[in-house]
Amino acid sequence: MNHSFDWVGRAPTVERAGMQGQEKTEDSLIREIRELRDRIAELDRLAVAHRMTEQALAQSLEKLRRATGVVIDVIIMAVETRDPYTAGHQNRVADLARSIAAEMRLPADVIDGIRVAGRIHDVGKISIPAEVLTRPRHLSPAEYSLVKTHPEIGYEILKNIDFTHPVAQMVYQHHERMNGSGYPRGLSGEAIMPEARILAVADVVEAICSRRSYRSALGIEKALKEILQYRDVLYDGEAVDACVALFRDRGFRFK
């Protein structure tokens, strides 16, 4: 008797008596192969559809990023037209804050959020009369309380823009101080977001290093002395250390 094995070598079939059974096996094998081919084709179609969806999503995200970039540019232009000093200040603060965040080894997306917030952190000054901003003397208490409204106004301007980071909150908190002596809400310590604490250090250092309408530039050593003196009192200790390291060890300079 002749024995043969089916395609998977499972059970011997008897050639003569089993011819019909073997044909059925071949038929079902062909059917299985067809089904398998159909399934592979379906998977291919799904993979193509998935890739297309992914591409469409990436394009939408890119469009959204570009639109947000345009919104930021418009805001910067509006500030620049009215108050060139603040525009230059915001760019230098953005550059230093981004570098402090990088020195602190924060994640890339957080660093980028801090840079964006830095570029527009004083946008609220748009609502303050230009003559107050450029006054060639120290401000009166009434003028100072007007200036102190700018973080909240900035927050109101930015809060509905769909940033990928909490930029509006960072702007809101950039004048808060670690011991609660800042404004507008007198937040303290951990209640202030780390990004805003970094912005605060960069903001103060840039302000001391720059010429103001009522005084000349005081220089980087004076700025570093200020943040070291009030390390963990007014300013976040880690952000202070990173900032000092940038100027003393890494050769950071304002552009």
Ligand SMILES: [Fe+2]
């Ligand atoms: Fe400010």
Ligand SMILES: [Fe+2]
């Ligand atoms: Fe500022």
